[in-house]
Amino acid sequence: MAHEDTNVIDQPEVLKPRMVSIEISGKKYEVPEGITVIKALWYTGQEVVRGAGCLGGFCGACATYYRTKDDPKVRTCLACQMAVQDGMSFTIMPPFPARKAIYDIQTLKDPKQDLFNLYPEAPLCRNCNACTEACPQKIDVREGVWKAVFGDFKSVSEMFMDCVMCGMCTPVCIADIAPNLVALYVSRAQGAHFTEKPQGLETRIKEIQDGRFNDEWNKVLAMNEKELADHCATVK
Amino acid sequence: MDIHALQQIVHKTRDARRKQTIPKFSPADRDALIEKYHPDFRKSAYRPIRFGPNADEQTVIELATLLEGDSPIADDLDVTPHYQTDVLVIGGGGAGCAAALHAHGTGAKVILATKLRLGDSNSVMAQGGMQISVAPEDSPVTHFLDTLKGGHMQNDHALLKVMVEEGPAIAKWLIELGVLFDRQADGNLHVKKGGGSSKPRLLTCSDYTGLEIMRVLKDEVLNQKIQLLEFCAAVELLSNDEGHCTGAIFKDLDNHRLVVVAAKSVILATGGIGRLHIQGFPTSNHYGATGDGLCLSYRMGAKLAHIDTFQYHPSGAVYPEQLIGALVTEGIRSEGGHLVNSKGERFVNELDTRDVVSSSIIRECEEGRGIRTMSGRVGVWLDTPLLDAEHGPGTVEKHFPAMMLQFERFGIDISKDPVLIYPTLHYQNGGVKIDTNSETNVKNLFVSGEASGGLHGRNRLMGNSLLDLMVFGKRAGLTAASRAQSMAQGKLTLQHLRRFRAEAKQHGSPSGVISPMVLPAYTRKEN
Ligand SMILES: Cc1cc2nc3c(=O)[nH]c(=O)nc-3n(C[C@H](O)[C@H](O)[C@H](O)COP(=O)(O)OP(=O)(O)OC[C@H]3O[C@@H](n4cnc5c(N)ncnc54)[C@H](O)[C@@H]3O)c2cc1C
Ligand code: SF4
Ligand code: SF4
Ligand code: FES
Numbered sequence: 001m002a003h004e005d006t007n008v009i010d011q012p013e014v015l016k017p018r019m020v021s022i023e024i025s026g027k028k029y030e031v032p033e034g035i036t037v038i039k040a041l042w043y044t045g046q047e048v049v050r051g052a053g054c055l056g057g058f059c060g061a062c063a064t065y066y067r068t069k070d071d072p073k074v075r076t077c078l079a080c081q082m083a084v085q086d087g088m089s090f091t092i093m094p095p096f097p098a099r100k101a102i103y104d105i106q107t108l109k110d111p112k113q114d115l116f117n118l119y120p121e122a123p124l125c126r127n128c129n130a131c132t133e134a135c136p137q138k139i140d141v142r143e144g145v146w147k148a149v150f151g152d153f154k155s156v157s158e159m160f161m162d163c164v165m166c167g168m169c170t171p172v173c174i175a176d177i178a179p180n181l182v183a184l185y186v187s188r189a190q191g192a193h194f195t196e197k198p199q200g201l202e203t204r205i206k207e208i209q210d211g212r213f214n215d216e217w218n219k220v221l222a223m224n225e226k227e228l229a230d231h232c233a234t235v236k
Numbered sequence: 237m238d239i240h241a242l243q244q245i246v247h248k249t250r251d252a253r254r255k256q257t258i259p260k261f262s263p264a265d266r267d268a269l270i271e272k273y274h275p276d277f278r279k280s281a282y283r284p285i286r287f288g289p290n291a292d293e294q295t296v297i298e299l300a301t302l303l304e305g306d307s308p309i310a311d312d313l314d315v316t317p318h319y320q321t322d323v324l325v326i327g328g329g330g331a332g333c334a335a336a337l338h339a340h341g342t343g344a345k346v347i348l349a350t351k352l353r354l355g356d357s358n359s360v361m362a363q364g365g366m367q368i369s370v371a372p373e374d375s376p377v378t379h380f381l382d383t384l385k386g387g388h389m390q391n392d393h394a395l396l397k398v399m400v401e402e403g404p405a406i407a408k409w410l411i412e413l414g415v416l417f418d419r420q421a422d423g424n425l426h427v428k429k430g431g432g433s434s435k436p437r438l439l440t441c442s443d444y445t446g447l448e449i450m451r452v453l454k455d456e457v458l459n460q461k462i463q464l465l466e467f468c469a470a471v472e473l474l475s476n477d478e479g480h481c482t483g484a485i486f487k488d489l490d491n492h493r494l495v496v497v498a499a500k501s502v503i504l505a506t507g508g509i510g511r512l513h514i515q516g517f518p519t520s521n522h523y524g525a526t527g528d529g530l531c532l533s534y535r536m537g538a539k540l541a542h543i544d545t546f547q548y549h550p551s552g553a554v555y556p557e558q559l560i561g562a563l564v565t566e567g568i569r570s571e572g573g574h575l576v577n578s579k580g581e582r583f584v585n586e587l588d589t590r591d592v593v594s595s596s597i598i599r600e601c602e603e604g605r606g607i608r609t610m611s612g613r614v615g616v617w618l619d620t621p622l623l624d625a626e627h628g629p630g631t632v633e634k635h636f637p638a639m640m641l642q643f644e645r646f647g648i649d650i651s652k653d654p655v656l657i658y659p660t661l662h663y664q665n666g667g668v669k670i671d672t673n674s675e676t677n678v679k680n681l682f683v684s685g686e687a688s689g690g691l692h693g694r695n696r697l698m699g700n701s702l703l704d705l706m707v708f709g710k711r712a713g714l715t716a717a718s719r720a721q722s723m724a725q726g727k728l729t730l731q732h733l734r735r736f737r738a739e740a741k742q743h744g745s746p747s748g749v750i751s752p753m754v755l756p757a758y759t760r761k762e763n
Binding site: 008034035036039042043044045046047048049050052053054055057058059061076077081083087100102103104105135137138157161162163164166172174184187188189191193195197198199200201203204205208215216217220221225228229231233234235236 | 263376381385404405407422440446447452454459522607609642667728755
């Protein structure tokens with residue numbers, strides 16, 4: 001296509017992909033620069049079953065440890081959301097065992113106190129911040145754990161709205177806390193117990209039960225195709 | 237050219253565009269546009285299905301091939317069950333979790349089997365929201381009419397009435413489980429307006445609606461200790477002498493062993509089809525969206541509805557390469573984001589229905605007013621910075637944190653730079669035909685969620701899917717459980733498979749394709 005087209009974005013890396021060396025679980029491969037970590041696995045002929053889910057950055061299935069060339073630090077990412085670069089090495093993280101407390105969210109008597117029975121390790125946080133550093137969603141996980149313990153459930157639920165439950169904050173915790181599970185409990189408790197009941201919703205449910213829309217339904221459902229189409233067109 | 241240079245036209249024309257209102261198409265213009273540009277109308281992409289319950293009906297070649305495909309199971313396999321249950325739920329997305337929870341709630345024994353991990357599905361990715369008529373100026377009837385109009389009047393009225401009427405009770409159920417919907421200052425549910433809807437009706441949890449709902453439902457499935465079979469993909473159903481569904485055969489993806497589950501009733505909630513990449517489109521869908529439920533049901537003799545129509549979401553990312561096909565939520569357009577061609581012009585009312593908006597983007601690109609990337613893709617701009625200009629700095633970051641983060645990872649700040657988009661394969665409008673209790677024409681085989689068909693007609697309105705999942709997941713769960721309680725376990729046979737194979741043979745040599753697909757073949761074989 002030799003168009004004289006000014007509306008073309010230059011992407012030399014796509015036109016002539018530069019190959020980079022990466023290491024997957026300790027073994028070296030050459031792959032095109034800039035493809036995602038998951039695509040690099042496919043590119044090197046590896047089947048991915050565990051370690052891939054939504055492919056869109058929402059499910060946390062692709063939790064991965066990686067290191068870049070000259071940086072000693074082992075970092076974490078979501079493999080479907082991270083581009084490979086030269087000298088990078090990575091390993092998809094297996095799911096770590098974490099204890100999930102079992103509860104009936106609706107019948108909790110005192111959710112803020114119950115936190116200490118369900119997750120007794122939560123108050124033992126030693127402020128090391130490892131969880132925050134591990135979080136690919138940039139959540140201030142440590143702060144969240146503290147807020148949970150101090151009963152600020154509202155803030156926790158807001159802070160953890162981005163949590164994809166990848167579990168990367170769990171194995172790093174020196175106090176054996178699973179911060180994501182603590183936050184999930186706290187968010188659910190916030191929703192079920194500390195959030196106002198929406199009045200409008202109750203009203204609508206009652207209106208439906210009382211048959212407030214029945215006449216309108218009868219009218220609409222009795223229409224023939226043409227009448228219905230005309231009627232739909234009047235809805236603005 | 238540098239992407240930033242090309243973006244200048246969007247910044248330069250912003251103020252002028254803000255003064256413009258673009259009328260919606262008249263019905264006649266709309267139909268002409270869709271027929272010319274919507275991928276559903278590309279005749280060459282379609283062919284008739286040769287045999288089975290939908291014989292001679294048209295669908296896309298990719299799907300027809302799989303529907304006619306052969307089972308990986310030998311029809312004399314020993315089907316002595318490894319597990320026995322009242323209700324077997326296949327699929328661990330929103331519809332599957334809702335079905336399992338409601339069935340379990342009645343006291344029935346439930347097994348939930350899913351291909352990947354529990355929850356890894358399309359449902360976690362839903363960003364835009366969930367339509368429920370809760371606002372005082374809105375009503376279930378208005379919701380019904382809007383949906384019908386969006387669905388080209390082809391929606392199943394009975395299914396649709398059930399969905400819109402049960403919506404508010406579903407919102408209540410989710411809130412009681414701890415789902416945190418966005419609220420207004422007075423404590424009422426905050427509602428947004430979605431494309432094709434006449435009233436604001438979208439319930440949201442920031443732009444993480446699906447994630448928030450799924451975190452809660454998954455947690456609840458675990459709290460209820462519902463038995464799970466993860467990394468198990470259904471590859472065949474089981475039937476008794478009368479052709480009723482009696483269980484399923486799974487392939488355990490960890491060790492490739494077959495697992496037989498006997499069940500009194502079966503609920504298929506296997507979701508959609510995006511990963512078939514119909515007509516070569518990129519997709520917004522999760523890794524396991526390979527249309528398995530359609531193939532499994534079809535072999536059992538279940539009739540499919542509207543399987544010739546698909547939803548191409550107007551805004552899939554085109555740049556950077558890493559995000560190809562990823563969804564740029566409709567919420568951006570709901571809040572006023574403009575679509576802009578290479579000349580800096582708007583060309584469609586951004587809040588028109590998805591089929592209209594997608595068709596008009598394809599038109600712009602085909603007529604040379606698109607922006608091309610070197611990898612051969614083409615798209616138009618979505619003016620995301622406009623939201624900050626319109627509603628104050630920080631709006632994009634506050635309302636679309638998920639999207640901000642997604643692009644930030646590749647060095648793009650969407651509150652400052654517009655993004656390049658093109659339609660992406662998003663949703664299967666049709667699916668297995670069901671009645672208002674989610675049952676198919678095969679007795680004791682229930683289908684709910686995206687795998688089912690009829691409700692959305694020929695085009696789904698934004699936000700109606702999440703509601704569909706919850707309402708029909710619930711109905712499937714309750715009906716399947718009550719059915720199971722009053723019946724004995726049926727015989728486990730593969731008679732339907734023998735019948736299907738005989739029919740396939742009559743229609744010429746088998747295609748050589750094995751279905752279901754289970755996972756797309758992305759692994760590079762040659763080197
Ligand atoms: C990116 C994106 C954004 C969206 N945004 C919205 C929105 O804002 N609002 C809205 O209403 N809708 C939205 N939708 C549509 C909606 O999310 C989906 O239609 C819906 O989630 C489908 O739910 P489901 O339960 O039917 O299927 P899914 O949630 O996809 O779940 C299917 C499950 O079945 C499993 N499965 C598949 N095959 C097999 C097999 N053979 N054996 C065992 N298990 C199997 C899968 O692994 C998965 O767990 C969006 C969709 C996408 C992709
Ligand atoms: S809080 Fe933990 S589980 Fe949640 S995204 Fe961060 S690291 Fe993952
Ligand atoms: S890793 Fe554990 S101990 Fe350290 S800050 Fe986080 S929660 Fe506290
Ligand atoms: S696969 Fe879901 S977050 Fe990466």
